[in-house]
Amino acid sequence: MADTILDVEGLTKNFGSKKVLKNVSFSVEKGHIVGLVGPNGAGKSTIMKAILGLFNYPSGKITLDGQPVSQTSHQALEKVGALIEYPGIYPFLSGLQHLELFSNDGVSKQQIMDVVDKMKMGSYIKRKAKTYSLGMKQKLGIALALVNHPALIILDEPMNGLDPQANKDLRTIILDLAKQGTTFLISSHILSELEKLIDDLIVIDKGQIVYRGDMATLESGSTRSMVLQTSDDAKAKDILSQNGYKLIDSDHVSVVEDETTKMADIIKLLSTNNIEIEDVKHVHSDLETSLLDLLKNDKVKEG
Amino acid sequence: MVTLVRQEIFKLVHKKSTWATSIILLVIMTIFAVISRNHPNTIDPKTIFVSLFTGFDWIVLFMIAAASSIISMEFQYGTIKELLYRKYYRGEILVSKWLAMVLYSIYFIALAFVYSLILKLILFNGTFQLSETYGNKHSILVTALYTSLSGFVALWLVLSLVLLLANLFKSSAAAISVGIIGYFAINVVSSMLIIAIKKWTWLKWNPLNMMNYPNQVISPSLKHMTLLSTNELLIGSLVYMVIFLGISYSVFKRRNV
Numbered sequence: 001m002a003d004t005i006l007d008v009e010g011l012t013k014n015f016g017s018k019k020v021l022k023n024v025s026f027s028v029e030k031g032h033i034v035g036l037v038g039p040n041g042a043g044k045s046t047i048m049k050a051i052l053g054l055f056n057y058p059s060g061k062i063t064l065d066g067q068p069v070s071q072t073s074h075q076a077l078e079k080v081g082a083l084i085e086y087p088g089i090y091p092f093l094s095g096l097q098h099l100e101l102f103s104n105d106g107v108s109k110q111q112i113m114d115v116v117d118k119m120k121m122g123s124y125i126k127r128k129a130k131t132y133s134l135g136m137k138q139k140l141g142i143a144l145a146l147v148n149h150p151a152l153i154i155l156d157e158p159m160n161g162l163d164p165q166a167n168k169d170l171r172t173i174i175l176d177l178a179k180q181g182t183t184f185l186i187s188s189h190i191l192s193e194l195e196k197l198i199d200d201l202i203v204i205d206k207g208q209i210v211y212r213g214d215m216a217t218l219e220s221g222s223t224r225s226m227v228l229q230t231s232d233d234a235k236a237k238d239i240l241s242q243n244g245y246k247l248i249d250s251d252h253v254s255v256v257e258d259e260t261t262k263m264a265d266i267i268k269l270l271s272t273n274n275i276e277i278e279d280v281k282h283v284h285s286d287l288e289t290s291l292l293d294l295l296k297n298d299k300v301k302e303g
Numbered sequence: 304m305v306t307l308v309r310q311e312i313f314k315l316v317h318k319k320s321t322w323a324t325s326i327i328l329l330v331i332m333t334i335f336a337v338i339s340r341n342h343p344n345t346i347d348p349k350t351i352f353v354s355l356f357t358g359f360d361w362i363v364l365f366m367i368a369a370a371s372s373i374i375s376m377e378f379q380y381g382t383i384k385e386l387l388y389r390k391y392y393r394g395e396i397l398v399s400k401w402l403a404m405v406l407y408s409i410y411f412i413a414l415a416f417v418y419s420l421i422l423k424l425i426l427f428n429g430t431f432q433l434s435e436t437y438g439n440k441h442s443i444l445v446t447a448l449y450t451s452l453s454g455f456v457a458l459w460l461v462l463s464l465v466l467l468l469a470n471l472f473k474s475s476a477a478a479i480s481v482g483i484i485g486y487f488a489i490n491v492v493s494s495m496l497i498i499a500i501k502k503w504t505w506l507k508w509n510p511l512n513m514m515n516y517p518n519q520v521i522s523p524s525l526k527h528m529t530l531l532s533t534n535e536l537l538i539g540s541l542v543y544m545v546i547f548l549g550i551s552y553s554v555f556k557r558r559n560v
Contacts, residue, residue, distance in 0.1 A: 049384075049560075052384075053387075053388060054384065054387055054559070054560050055560070071393070072392070074388075074389065074390050074392055075390055077388060077389055077390045078389075078390035084384050084388070085381075085384075086381060087381070088377075088380055088381035088382030088383070088385045089380060089381070089382070090314065090376075090380055090382060092314075092317055092318050092319065093314070093317055097313075097317060100313075101310055101313055101314070102385065105306065144385065
């Protein structure tokens with residue numbers, strides 16, 4: 001195991017009689033980008049809030065760079081920047097004043113402006129934050145998480161309200177910082193966005209971890225297939241299966257692809273049998289599909 | 304802790320209401336001073352000077368509003384999480400807000416006091432002397448000073464309750480109402496209270512009676528009605544403050560955000 005920066009062990013939390021977290025354990029390695037994924041109400045924000053020492057938990061242990069974190073011990077949070085749920089904004093302060101207010105003593109004006117430039121907020125950073133659009137507020141929230149150059153950055157749904165350009169900019173910033181050794185824990189519903197970023201994935205459902213591991217493992221479990229549209233689908237299915245191709249049970253002609261599958265062979269086979277091919281699509285089950293499968297199966301896997 | 308107090312002051316300084324209330328305070332004081340100069344028989348210049356040209360009552364009003372919002376605004380704006388998930392302890396966050404309010408109230412009183420002296424010099428230079436005896440034994444200047452200092456104690460008795468209520472309800476409206484009623488009710492219910500205290504003497508320890516402290520400092524004869532000595536009123540006020548702030552502290556530490 002490489003250096004871990006964050007270690008969560010057996011974390012449990014109840015809200016009244018409802019169990020929101022059940023024995024959650026995971027660790028995050030330094031410099032990794034870790035995605036925290038799960039349906040609404042699965043406990044993503046609760047986990048993040050616990051790591052940030054926002055409430056007491058009845059059992060479990062959270063350590064940050066070796067130091068324990070709880071509601072009553074906050075020392076380790078010096079190394080953390082975060083955006084949880086939605087950004088908190090004082091309407092009477094400008095964006096820049098927010099950054100000045102929350103920046104540590106050692107952070108210079110120049111360093112603050114660097115963050116502003118990177119987030120492309122220069123044109124409105126001196127305006128009162130109450131005039132900001134949803135996306136601008138979101139960017140300010142992210143800038144606040146970055147401003148003290150923390151070792152661990154926790155972002156809850158950071159892509160909320162961002163336009164495609166801002167989304168791409170944010171991705172670049174996160175990847176750059178990760179290269180320099182900053183660790184990220186990011187939750188998001190927009191799985192296609194997360195997919196482009198993360199090294200490791202934690203899937204949580206009903207307060208339990210259902211998958212924990214790297215992206216490659218999850219992807220290797222998925223299948224690639226070729227979906228054909230032909231002049232006679234029923235006949236095409238028969239011919240393909242007689243010739244040893246594995247078919248996926250569906251309305252379309254869907255052939256399981258592996259290294260030996262060649263499109264040319266299939267086209268030749270079908271055209272010699274007088275079946276016209278109208279369209280061919282490659283389907284690669286992405287993170288979203290794998291994830292939905294995982295949540296549907298509802299089985300607890302430990303990676 | 305110094306950093307946290309500085310951050311609270313930063314927020315206060317950048318709020319328009321902070322400066323607006325200061326200006327309103329000075330304007331109102333000027334208006335009362337001018338009225339008193341033109342109609343000295345209706346409003347006695349010496350009496351109104353001692354009350355800082357009604358400035359103190361307005362300070363109470365503004366401070367109740369400020370204290371009730373200093374915690375509830377963080378819940379309202381959703382900034383409470385940002386405040387709490389830093390390296391600081393929760394208790395430190397709360398105490399830094401209290402300290403900011405203490406500094407703010409001192410600023411207000413100092414502002415009103417200095418401005419009262421200026422108004423006296425400009426408008427009442429020939430009317431009365433600051434060294435004249437006023438009421439029992441002290442000079443006008445010393446009486447004004449004592450009124451302000453004892454008023455500061457009563458102000459903080461109210462503010463400690465306002466801070467507690469704002470913290471309990473996460474909303475400033477309830478805290479503002481109770482604070483204002485609490486402070487100004489004393490004038491309305493004092494006669495009823497005096498009758499009640501005569502009948503059930505243990506009632507003399509209720510917090511409303513403690514609000515008589517500033518009045519009794521100036522008119523010691525009030526002790527026949529409050530049934531407590533001036534020092535007992537001071538100690539009682541301090542004890543209530545500690546109780547209210549203590550409850551606030553433990554509520555805030557336990558709160559889930």
